[in-house]
Amino acid sequence: MKPGFVASLLFAVGIGVAPGIAAAQDFPSQPVHIITAEAGATNDLQARAIAPGLSELLGQPVVIENRGGSGVIPISAVATAEPDGHTLLVFGGGVWQLPLMQSVSYDPVEDIAPIAMMTTAPVVLVVNASLDVDSVEDLIAMAKAEPGVLSYGSGATGGITHLSAELFKDMAEVDIERVAYSGAAQAVTALLSGEVQMAFVGVNTARAHVESGALKALGVSSTQPSSVYPGVPPIAEAGVPGYSAATVQGIFAPGGTPKEVIDLLNADIVEVLNRPEIKEQLASSGAEVVGSTPEEFAAYIAADTENMRRVVEATGLNNQ
Amino acid sequence: MDGLLANLMFGFSIALTPENLMYCFIGVFLGTLIGVLPGVGSLATIAMLLPLTFALPPVSALIMLAGIYYGSDYGGSTTSILVNLPGEGSSVVTCIDGHPMARQGRAGPALAIAATGSFFAGCVCTLLIAILGPMLSRVALLINSPEYFSLMLLALTCAAVVGSGSVIKSIAMVNLGLLIGVVGIDLNSGMERYTFGLLSLADGVGIAVVAMGVFGLTEIIKNLGDDEIPPSLLQKKITGLMPRLDDLKQAFGPILRGTAIGGIFGPLPGLGGTASSFASYMVEKRLAKDPSRFGNGAIEGVAGPEAANNANAQTTFIPMLTLGIPASGTMALMLGAMIMQGVVPGPQVMTAHADLFWGLIASMWIGNLMLLVLNLPLIGIWVRLIQVPYRILFPIILSMMGIGIYSLNGNPADVFIMAFFGFAGYVLVKCRCSFPPLILGLVLGPMLEENFRRSLIVSRGDPTVFFTRPISLTFLIITAVILAMFLMPVLKSVRHRVASADEA
Numbered sequence: 001m002k003p004g005f006v007a008s009l010l011f012a013v014g015i016g017v018a019p020g021i022a023a024a025q026d027f028p029s030q031p032v033h034i035i036t037a038e039a040g041a042t043n044d045l046q047a048r049a050i051a052p053g054l055s056e057l058l059g060q061p062v063v064i065e066n067r068g069g070s071g072v073i074p075i076s077a078v079a080t081a082e083p084d085g086h087t088l089l090v091f092g093g094g095v096w097q098l099p100l101m102q103s104v105s106y107d108p109v110e111d112i113a114p115i116a117m118m119t120t121a122p123v124v125l126v127v128n129a130s131l132d133v134d135s136v137e138d139l140i141a142m143a144k145a146e147p148g149v150l151s152y153g154s155g156a157t158g159g160i161t162h163l164s165a166e167l168f169k170d171m172a173e174v175d176i177e178r179v180a181y182s183g184a185a186q187a188v189t190a191l192l193s194g195e196v197q198m199a200f201v202g203v204n205t206a207r208a209h210v211e212s213g214a215l216k217a218l219g220v221s222s223t224q225p226s227s228v229y230p231g232v233p234p235i236a237e238a239g240v241p242g243y244s245a246a247t248v249q250g251i252f253a254p255g256g257t258p259k260e261v262i263d264l265l266n267a268d269i270v271e272v273l274n275r276p277e278i279k280e281q282l283a284s285s286g287a288e289v290v291g292s293t294p295e296e297f298a299a300y301i302a303a304d305t306e307n308m309r310r311v312v313e314a315t316g317l318n319n320q
Numbered sequence: 321m322d323g324l325l326a327n328l329m330f331g332f333s334i335a336l337t338p339e340n341l342m343y344c345f346i347g348v349f350l351g352t353l354i355g356v357l358p359g360v361g362s363l364a365t366i367a368m369l370l371p372l373t374f375a376l377p378p379v380s381a382l383i384m385l386a387g388i389y390y391g392s393d394y395g396g397s398t399t400s401i402l403v404n405l406p407g408e409g410s411s412v413v414t415c416i417d418g419h420p421m422a423r424q425g426r427a428g429p430a431l432a433i434a435a436t437g438s439f440f441a442g443c444v445c446t447l448l449i450a451i452l453g454p455m456l457s458r459v460a461l462l463i464n465s466p467e468y469f470s471l472m473l474l475a476l477t478c479a480a481v482v483g484s485g486s487v488i489k490s491i492a493m494v495n496l497g498l499l500i501g502v503v504g505i506d507l508n509s510g511m512e513r514y515t516f517g518l519l520s521l522a523d524g525v526g527i528a529v530v531a532m533g534v535f536g537l538t539e540i541i542k543n544l545g546d547d548e549i550p551p552s553l554l555q556k557k558i559t560g561l562m563p564r565l566d567d568l569k570q571a572f573g574p575i576l577r578g579t580a581i582g583g584i585f586g587p588l589p590g591l592g593g594t595a596s597s598f599a600s601y602m603v604e605k606r607l608a609k610d611p612s613r614f615g616n617g618a619i620e621g622v623a624g625p626e627a628a629n630n631a632n633a634q635t636t637f638i639p640m641l642t643l644g645i646p647a648s649g650t651m652a653l654m655l656g657a658m659i660m661q662g663v664v665p666g667p668q669v670m671t672a673h674a675d676l677f678w679g680l681i682a683s684m685w686i687g688n689l690m691l692l693v694l695n696l697p698l699i700g701i702w703v704r705l706i707q708v709p710y711r712i713l714f715p716i717i718l719s720m721m722g723i724g725i726y727s728l729n730g731n732p733a734d735v736f737i738m739a740f741f742g743f744a745g746y747v748l749v750k751c752r753c754s755f756p757p758l759i760l761g762l763v764l765g766p767m768l769e770e771n772f773r774r775s776l777i778v779s780r781g782d783p784t785v786f787f788t789r790p791i792s793l794t795f796l797i798i799t800a801v802i803l804a805m806f807l808m809p810v811l812k813s814v815r816h817r818v819a820s821a822d823e824a
Contacts, residue, residue: 038649039364039367039649040363040653040656045370045660048370072519072522073519073522073523151777157507157508177780178777179774179777180774181507181774182507182770185645185652190465192461192643193461193464204664208644208664208665208666208668211668212667214667284660285660
């Protein structure tokens with residue numbers, strides 16, 4: 001990209017905003033850092049997918065920085081970063097869900113500013129093929145007939161594999177024991193070996209083992225039939241009306257970042273996300289591109305925070 | 321068998337194309353490089369290179385990424401042997417005997433035997449993947465939480481019994497390791513334990529951080545704390561670059577056994593290179609005629625663990641390739657690479673993407689050969705490093721450690737935690753405590769607890785679950801036998817003492 005183009009782009013953005021916001025006019029004046037969790041995590045892979053395109057549009061290098069494993073470390077790092085748009089965060093629902101379950105050093109509304117919801121991916125309710133159920137209704141009937149016999153495998157506490165199952169238990173009014181594993185992969189191993197009977201897992205994992213006949217897919221967590229896993233009914237239409245859960249990945253800036261910078265970043269990020277090759281790449285990992293506006297994302301976060309607060313209170317996760 | 325041969329030939333026809341040979345070489349070369357640099361792990365490197373591989377065909381991409389992974393295991397032993405600095409968690413064990421060998425002027429043979437052992441293990445395990453891959457992945461499914469717990473118990477018992485010096489101190493160090501392993505967020509409840517509200521401790525204390533502290537940093541403090549700073553690390557003249565014939569004879573058995581241990585541990589999630597090399601070390605020490613040689617430069621203590629570690633690196637691919645389940649973080653990344661390439665991981669990869677499966681396996685064999693050829697001539701250069709005056713060498717090591725630890729997670733607090741363990745380690749050295757049991761406790765402790773609690777949750781609180789499952793019971797019986805073998809002489813001597821006291 002020619003530097004002249006970048007300059008004129010910045011100028012165009014500059015004249016459109018109120019005078020006196022130097023930070024917005026300068027942006028981007030240095031490399032942009034996107035902070036993610038550990039290398040290879042979903043947020044990390046998605047950040048790496050958009051980084052080359054974003055760098056090209058911004059005319060600055062985009063560097064991915066891995067901060068620790070799961071948990072709040074990457075979020076806290078961005079919450080305390082300079083709010084000038086040069087430090088961004090790609091992360092999942094943990095940004096606003098983790099504060100419901102543990103004490104954190106940041107305020108999810110004040111210290112973190114949403115830029116765009118990047119993708120959403122449903123999870124799939126799978127059971128071991130030897131379990132004598134063929135639908136969500138069967139499973140609920142079995143759990144009600146023999147309470148405390150079924151157990152589900154989950155990854156990290158407060159993660160999607162955990163919360164989607166707790167939401168299911170809450171809404172279907174069933175008692176299913178949680179067995180925690182250090183990662184979703186280990187939970188799948190346990191499900192294959194029959195140590196647990198069911199789990200909520202990602203689309204790709206589900207598909208591979210359903211095709212081989214080791215697992216049965218009973219439902220997807222999206223409210224509509226999912227484009228990334230067609231042929232499996234939504235759980236909401238198969239016995240638990242209103243059920244909805246998803247792995248959302250979003251991109252965020254530190255709270256207090258000028259609105260002009262956020263809008264500029266949003267436009268560029270949404271453009272990159274909608275490129276056919278990026279869409280295809282993300283779809284192959286089981287995620288549907290969303291590319292929302294900052295306002296839409298903020299509204300989603302507010303609604304989801306309320307839903308999750310209910311689940312967390314119902315399951316007693318907040319009392320720990 | 322004919323089918324296997326045909327498949328292997330098919331694999332070689334893919335792996336031997338000029339461009340795949342080139343990607344294989346780039347992979348193993350990069351792997352060796354990052355293995356030698358302490359702290360820069362294969363996980364970070366693969367993550368950084370991942371986007372670059374999208375442009376490559378899937379086979380070439382995986383061949384290169386796999387090369388980085390097992391290549392780093394070869395390189396990791398180099399700094400362990402030369403300067404007592406474990407480059408990767410899995411080369412911690414190599415420090416124990418490798419570094420004493422280097423100080424006795426035998427760095428060449430130590431490096432050579434590490435490379436040879438790794439090569440042998442790599443070749444055998446590549447074949448193992450080809451022949452037994454699908455079957456081994458079924459075996460991995462038989463190992464559930466109760467089996468893991470019993471296996472961990474067996475390993476910890478061995479650690480305490482086989483540790484050098486005072487048994488009481490070994491047990492104390494294992495326990496200290498277990499306690500350090502508890503730090504972080506509890507898996508079941510999400511509660512923070514022993515984090516003192518510090519964010520940096522929420523994810524626990526990394527094995528590499530502790531290992532670099534207590535091995536690398538403590539060693540430097542110890543050397544500088546001597547009355548006279550040693551002119552160089554070398555205590556005796558360098559004697560030969562290559563192993564002698566009796567070295568090879570001594571190392572042969574350990575390499576065979578190490579390969580078997582690493583090969584079996586590889587497909588089991590959680591039992592990574594560190595656990596394999598520890599297991600091999602304990603077995604060798606147990607089998608040795610004169611266990612006191614261990615810790616003072618026994619070549620078996622380098623050969624076995626290095627073979628185990630590399631065998632593990634190869635067979636870790638089994639669950640990833642045959643079930644689509646990653647046994648480690650690096651494998652999760654490789655899986656990510658496959659998905660991005662449009663290859664849906666799972667049991668169908670072997671048939672639907674036969675070129676990928678067999679091409680990768682054949683390339684592993686070629687990559688191992690490349691690593692041997694690459695590493696043997698380098699020994700001459702590495703050995704000269706240890707002759708560098710210590711006053712020049714130690715600041716270099718120190719800054720490399722700092723950079724390496726920081727680059728692991730990009731967390732500055734890790735550098736301070738390493739420094740803490742460096743000083744704490746010095747105090748422990750002065751108390752004549754040894755570190756291997758500590759590291760072992762740290763590696764196995766969290767898994768022991770996790771699997772114990774999980775077993776009881778699954779059995780709804782019934783503790784007999786450990787005895788009613790045949791594989792678990794077998795591990796427990798072996799544990800009991802080892803304990804009995806160890807306690808018998810102790811009891812006898814107590815009885816003897818009591819008897820002689822009666823006579824008096």
